[in-house]
Amino acid sequence: MDRASDYGSEGWGFNSLRARHHHMGHPAAIQDLKARLAGARAVAVLTGAGISADSGVPTFRGADGLWRTYRAEDLATPEAFARDPRLVWEWYNWRRELIATKSPNAAHYALVDLERRVERFWLITQNVDGLHPAGGAQKLSEIHGNIWKVRCTQCGHVGTNRAVPIPIPPHCPTCNGLLRPHIVWFGESLDPADLERSLAAVRSCEVLLIVGTSGIVYPAASFASLAKEAGACVAEVNLDPTPNTQSVDIAIQGRAKDIVPELL
Ligand code: BV8
Numbered sequence: 001m002d003r004a005s006d007y008g009s010e011g012w013g014f015n016s017l018r019a020r021h022h023h024m025g026h027p028a029a030i031q032d033l034k035a036r037l038a039g040a041r042a043v044a045v046l047t048g049a050g051i052s053a054d055s056g057v058p059t060f061r062g063a064d065g066l067w068r069t070y071r072a073e074d075l076a077t078p079e080a081f082a083r084d085p086r087l088v089w090e091w092y093n094w095r096r097e098l099i100a101t102k103s104p105n106a107a108h109y110a111l112v113d114l115e116r117r118v119e120r121f122w123l124i125t126q127n128v129d130g131l132h133p134a135g136g137a138q139k140l141s142e143i144h145g146n147i148w149k150v151r152c153t154q155c156g157h158v159g160t161n162r163a164v165p166i167p168i169p170p171h172c173p174t175c176n177g178l179l180r181p182h183i184v185w186f187g188e189s190l191d192p193a194d195l196e197r198s199l200a201a202v203r204s205c206e207v208l209l210i211v212g213t214s215g216i217v218y219p220a221a222s223f224a225s226l227a228k229e230a231g232a233c234v235a236e237v238n239l240d241p242t243p244n245t246q247s248v249d250i251a252i253q254g255r256a257k258d259i260v261p262e263l264l
């Protein structure tokens with residue numbers, strides 16, 4: 001028996017290509033996704049902490065994301081703020097100090113190029129660091145809020161505050177009430193307009209590109225399956241496998257700053 005019939009030459013080649021589409025930063029997967037993006041008239045992008053990791057911002061579930069032993073889930077809640085607003089503000093001051101020194105990277109800028117190229121485009125980010133708008137992104141929803149915005153717990157006034165560190169506890173310029181970060185914490189609802197805009201984009205896109213998210217925080221975690229059900233091609237770029245990796249059409253393993261610019 002010769003080698004070709006041993007393996008079944010055609011089947012082997014096909015399966016190996018499919019298998020590779022599901023792993024690594026393989027050129028075939030990158031070319032496939034690049035072609036789909038080039039041909040698409042509607043593209044949605046979902047980003048998470050991984051895209052900012054390449055700018056030096058620690059991720060949430062990575063080892064460097066811990067502040068004093070607290071996990072994000074312990075501090076990013078209305079209960080934690082009610083119990084100890086100073087502690088929560090100290091955590092945000094630590095992050096504000098870190099983020100203030102960081103800049104957008106090649107992946108953030110590549111997504112701005114994509115925004116300008118695609119007829120219907122929407123970027124949905126879970127990141128609160130503001131690096132997408134800093135890089136020039138305009139068609140975006142920051143669905144978990146923005147670390148440079150504050151909201152009054154008394155009168156609801158929303159403002160921008162870039163003080164680093166912010167004096168603790170910060171007070172409302174109009175009513176002197178206690179200010180909190182204008183960020184969506186666990187157990188809180190997303191802004192309905194942001195959510196609507198994001199769901200519309202996810203349900204109507206031809207390609208959903210998911211970059212650097214662990215895919216475990218809802219409702220963003222449901223976007224991949226919503227897009228899939230609506231018939232979109234779903235692609236993931238991540239350094240490591242995630243709960244989405246097995247179900248997406250194209251999975252590319254690699255760093256956002258290396259892979260995303262290659263897609264254009
Ligand atoms: C809501 C703001 C309605 C704080 C954040 C049980 C089951 C299902 C759902 C729930 C449940 N219990 C509670 C819920 C709901 C809950 C939820 O989903 N919980 C999870 C944990 C189970 N969700 C909510 O509460 C949401 N609201 O549902 O409203 C409601 C109302 C009341 C009661 C019920 C429901 C609100 C969620 C808002 C959460 N806010 N943070 C702040 O930032 O200050 S979440 C926090 O996680 C961050 O904001 C972050 O954006 C988000 C997601 O994390 P990622 O961005 O994915 O980051 P992560 O570190 O996890 O992963 C990084 C990834 O990057 C990794 O995969 C890594 O491999 C990769 N990577 C690393 N480097 C690179 C890279 N990739 C590429 N290149 C690299 N260089």
Ligand code: ZN
Pocket residue numbers: 152153154155156157172173174175176177
């Ligand atoms: Zn106020």
